[in-house]
Amino acid sequence: MNQPLIEVRGLSASLRKGKQELKLLDNVEFQIMPGRALGLVGESGSGKSLTTRAITRLLDPAFRVSGEISFRGDNVLKLNQSRLRDYRSTKVGMIFQDPRAHINPVYRVGNFLTEALVNNKNLSRDEAEDRAVSLLNDVGVRNAGDRLRQYPHELSGGLLQRVMIASVLLAEPELILADEPTTALDVTAQSDVMAIIEEQRLARGMSLLLITHDLELAAACCDDLAVMYAGHIVEYGPQVHLDPQHPYTKQLMDARPSIDVKSHRLPTLSFTRDEHERIQLASAQAQEVSV
Numbered sequence: 001m002n003q004p005l006i007e008v009r010g011l012s013a014s015l016r017k018g019k020q021e022l023k024l025l026d027n028v029e030f031q032i033m034p035g036r037a038l039g040l041v042g043e044s045g046s047g048k049s050l051t052t053r054a055i056t057r058l059l060d061p062a063f064r065v066s067g068e069i070s071f072r073g074d075n076v077l078k079l080n081q082s083r084l085r086d087y088r089s090t091k092v093g094m095i096f097q098d099p100r101a102h103i104n105p106v107y108r109v110g111n112f113l114t115e116a117l118v119n120n121k122n123l124s125r126d127e128a129e130d131r132a133v134s135l136l137n138d139v140g141v142r143n144a145g146d147r148l149r150q151y152p153h154e155l156s157g158g159l160l161q162r163v164m165i166a167s168v169l170l171a172e173p174e175l176i177l178a179d180e181p182t183t184a185l186d187v188t189a190q191s192d193v194m195a196i197i198e199e200q201r202l203a204r205g206m207s208l209l210l211i212t213h214d215l216e217l218a219a220a221c222c223d224d225l226a227v228m229y230a231g232h233i234v235e236y237g238p239q240v241h242l243d244p245q246h247p248y249t250k251q252l253m254d255a256r257p258s259i260d261v262k263s264h265r266l267p268t269l270s271f272t273r274d275e276h277e278r279i280q281l282a283s284a285q286a287q288e289v290s291v
Contacts, residue, residue, distance in 0.1 A: 002033060002034065003072075003073075004031040004032060004033055004034075004070075005032050005033060005034045005036075005071070005072065005174060005175060005207050006031065006032050006055070006069070006070065006071050006072075006175060006207070006209075007030075007031040007032075007068075007069075007070045008028055008029055008030050008031070008051075008055070008067070008068070008069050008070075009029050009067055009068045009069075009070070010027050010028075010029060010066070010067035010068065011025055011027070011028040011029070011051070011054060011065075011066075011067035011068070011069065012025050012026055012027055012028070012065070012066045012067055013025040013050060013054060013059060013063045013064065013065045013066075014063065014064045015062060015063060015064070016062075021064075023231060024047055024050055024063075024231050025047050025050055025051060025054065025231045026230075026231045026232050027067075027232070028047070028051055028067070028228075028231070028232070028233055029233060030224075030226050030233060030236060032175065032207050032208075032209060032224075033207070034174070034205075034207060035205050035206070035207060036207055036208075036223045036224065037201070037207065037208035037209075037210060037221060037222040037223050037224075038208070038209050038210070038222055038223070038224045038225070038226060039210045039212060039215075039217075039218025039219070039221065039222035039224070039225045039226070040209060040210065040211050040212075040218075040226050040228055041212055041213065041214070041215050041218050041225060041226070041227050041228065041252070042213065042227060042228035042229055042252075043213055043229075043252070044213065046228045046229055046230060046231070047228050047230070047231040047232075048179075048211045048228055049179055049180075049211060050231075051211075051228070052094070052177045052179055052209065052211060054069065055069055055076065055092070055177065055209070056088060056092060056094060056177065057076060057077065057079075057084060057088075065077065071087065071091060071092075071175075074087075089116065089120050089171060090120070090171060090172070090173065091173055091174055091175065092173050092174070092175045092176075092177060093167075093168035093169070093171050093173035093175070093176050093177065094168065094176075094177045094179065095161075095164055095165055095168055095176060095177070095178040095179065095181045095197070096164065096179055096181075097179050097180035097181060097182075097183040098183070099152075099157070099160040099161050099163065099164040100152060100157070100160060102164070103152045103160065103163070103164065104152075105151065105152050105153060106151075107151075107152075108148065108149055108150065108151055109147050109148050109149075109150050109151070109152065109155070109163055110129060110132065110147075110148030110149060112152075112163070112167060113128075113132040113135075113136075113148070113163070113166060113167055113170060114128035114129055114132055116167075116170065116171060117131060117132070117170060120171075129148060131170065132144075132148065132166065132170065133145050133148065135166045135169055135170055136148075136162070136163070136166050138166075138169075138200065139162045139165050139166050139169070139196050139200065140162060140192065140196060141159060141162050141163070141166070147159070147163070156189075157185050157186075157189065158185055158186070158188075158189030158192065158193065161181065161182075161185060161189070161193050162193065162196065164181075165181075165193070165196060165197060165200070169200055169204070172204070173206065174206060174207060175206065175207045175208070175209065176197070176201060176206055176207070176208045176209070177209050177211070178197060178208060178209070178210045178211065179211040180211055180212060180213070181193060181194070181197065181210075182194060194217070194221060197221075198221055208221075208222070210222055214256070215227070215240075215241055215249075215252055215253055215256070216241065216253075216256065218241075219240075219241040223238060224236070224237065224238050225237065225238070225240040225241060226240075227240060227244075227246065227248065227249045227252065229246075229248045234246045234248055234249065235248075235249045241253070
């Protein structure tokens with residue numbers, strides 16, 4: 001029987017705030033089978049990015065984390081430093097929402113793409129550059145050889161996100177974590193980038209965890225959907241967008257503007273004070289960790 005590539009069970013994460021302990025992730029559970037894609041959907045501060053950082057063990061040590069994250073049977077939360085480095089460098093790859101914040105501005109594009117190949121896969125510099133050029137061509141970057149000699153500030157946002165995607169694919173991970181990969185791009189570039197991610201993922205047999213606030217986008221790209229609200233998974237399954245059962249899922253769909261429906265005011269959800277504080281803190285912590 002096919003086993004999940006990654007399985008998250010009872011994942012919780014909390015922070016101290018004075019004498020109070022705020023739980024920002026609460027009993028999060030989902031799984032991704034090999035070659036499948038899961039869309040994790042919710043508004044800013046719902047806990048999506050914290051979940052991805054828990055999966056890569058990049059949460060600040062101030063967090064109290066419990067539960068289990070099982071990758072091919074190994075509990076990620078208990079990996080020693082050597083195995084954790086291997087897990088991060090070869091098993092999972094992260095595509096961030098703002099490539100300019102996660103690509104070293106003093107490195108040329110070629111150095112950024114080839115460093116891991118030279119250090120981790122023992123390729124020569126020429127072999128690494130040849131592989132990088134080939135993959136840049138695959139993700140739609142023209143004049144790839146010339147791009148290797150450029151610095152990040154010389155590339156547009158769309159091109160730089162393609163470079164970020166290429167850097168992840170070069171490591172040949174089994175699981176791609178894409179955290180709002182199109183947020184910083186214009187509409188045309190957004191469509192192109194998502195098409196590239198989907199095309200390359202399917203061609204290479206990789207799994208995907210897509211983080212987004214757009215339920216329709218996730219439904220178009222993913223096999224399964226998980227809707228997150230205030231640190232909880234409130235709805236989970238393949239047909240969530242077609243027959244939403246939870247009030248939050250319904251409101252999330254209604255909040256998306258439509259050219260077919262005239263509305264004077266988009267619907268909103270009301271929060272309790274505790275939920276509001278939790279969402280604010282989760283959003284702030286996600287921003288601090290990503291810097």
